[in-house]
Amino acid sequence: MVSGCIGIIPQMVAKRRKFIQLREKFFQQNGGLMLQQLFSKLDSSAETTKIFTIEEVKNATNNFSESEIVDRGGFGTVYKGILSQNKIVAIKKSSVVDQSQVDQFVNEVIVLSQINHRNVVKLLGCGLETEVPLLVYEFITNETLYHNLHGAGHFSSIPWEICLRIAKETAGAYLHSATFIPIIHRDVKSTNILLDDNFTAKVSEFGSSRLVPLDKTQLTTMVIGTFGYLDPEYFHTGHLSEKSDTYNFGVILMELLTGIKALSFDKPGEERNLATYFLSSKKENRLSLILDDRIVNEGNTDEPTG
Structure with a gap:
């Protein structure tokens, strides 16, 4: 019984290491290093824009449940999510992975990080640890x-x-x-x-x-x-x-x-x-x-x- 448990531990460690490596790969692939560098030059954005972990995003959307989808189009899928303290948000998940989309994603994060205007949808943060990048916005209730x-x-x-x-x-x-x-x-x-x-x-x-x-x-x-x-x-x-x-x-x-x-x-x-x-x-x-x-x-x- 003990030997069986000992055999499982290395598998769990290897699986955990692979998961961490994949998260790091996606983080870099989705412009994480560039965003970190740019945020360091934008003092105001560093205080207001958050990089959410994959755990936070999954918890907010019930693991990207179909029941949480509020919009779907060529650009991707928008989920309704609930963060800690019952804050309701909209989480936009891109539909495809290519460099042009990543560049647009990074551009949107940088632009919106510098804006605080009552008639511009507020960007709360982004998620970089999934295969496609995520944007987290305030939730707007009455459609377009x-x-x-x-x-x-x-x-x-x-x-x-x-x-x-x-x-x-x-x-x-x-x-x-x-x-x-x-x-x-x-x-x-x-x-x-x-x-x-x-x-x-x-x-x-x-x-x-x-x-x-x-x-x-x-x-x-x-x-x-x-x-x-x-x-x-x-x-x-x-x-x-x-x-x-x-x-x-x-x-x-x-x-x-x-x-x-x-x-x-x-x-x-x-x-x-x-x-x-x-x-x-x-x-x-x-x-x-x-x-x-x-x-x-x-x-x-x-x-x-x-």
């Missing part, structure tokens, strides 16, 4: 602006006054001047704006954002964005500036004004692209025909201009 605008039975339920506030809060979350180094989001759209119980806007998804050096007004980058929102000038030249985010925001305003999706492939001709459709309607003095009824019923009955 896109879902609330275009989901069945949702659009008519949002008062126009709240729509105006959502627009104002989203505009206020643009970080061109809210941080020491301006930040260009590059992909602000209605699916990347979360709403809480009070319909407060929270801009999310900063994986493709760029920090703009103070001595520059634009950057030349690989074009990243979403058709329907993508700034045509940026698309054709690759020159990224604050105006690119402003164009995104303009499309969101059009969504709020009309209740129409930014891109609708099931519609004919110019109606497929909301920006094109909106501008041509304005030019031809028929804008009032595509505006949502609430603007007439609740808002200003004068046709929008500008």
Whole structure:
């Protein structure tokens, strides 16, 4: 009996050593060393952003239980989790492992670590000891602006006054001047704006954002964005500036004004692209025909201009 127990001990030690080595491998693979180095240069982020262990993440999500999934898409899976002291969080787990995704992950952690804004989803930390990296955010309860605008039975339920506030809060979350180094989001759209119980806007998804050096007004980058929102000038030249985010925001305003999706492939001709459709309607003095009824019923009955 004793000899049998003695034989098990080396196996347990070897298994434990292999587990530790795997954790260390994933930590490095997911940019752990780079993040540690960058955090050391960002005093404020070192105090607010935590690197969670695999045990903490598994405990929070009941070992990534299917019952805790709140969203699933091409980017990965989002789980609802409960940390110590019953703090509810959202944990985003990437779907694939490649270097470009790791670079975006590291970029998002670094960008959000420098932001403390009531209309930007708060990053609480990250997990680096699993095969794919994890991001841990505050949990936002009322889904996305896109879902609330275009989901069945949702659009008519949002008062126009709240729509105006959502627009104002989203505009206020643009970080061109809210941080020491301006930040260009590059992909602000209605699916990347979360709403809480009070319909407060929270801009999310900063994986493709760029920090703009103070001595520059634009950057030349690989074009990243979403058709329907993508700034045509940026698309054709690759020159990224604050105006690119402003164009995104303009499309969101059009969504709020009309209740129409930014891109609708099931519609004919110019109606497929909301920006094109909106501008041509304005030019031809028929804008009032595509505006949502609430603007007439609740808002200003004068046709929008500008």
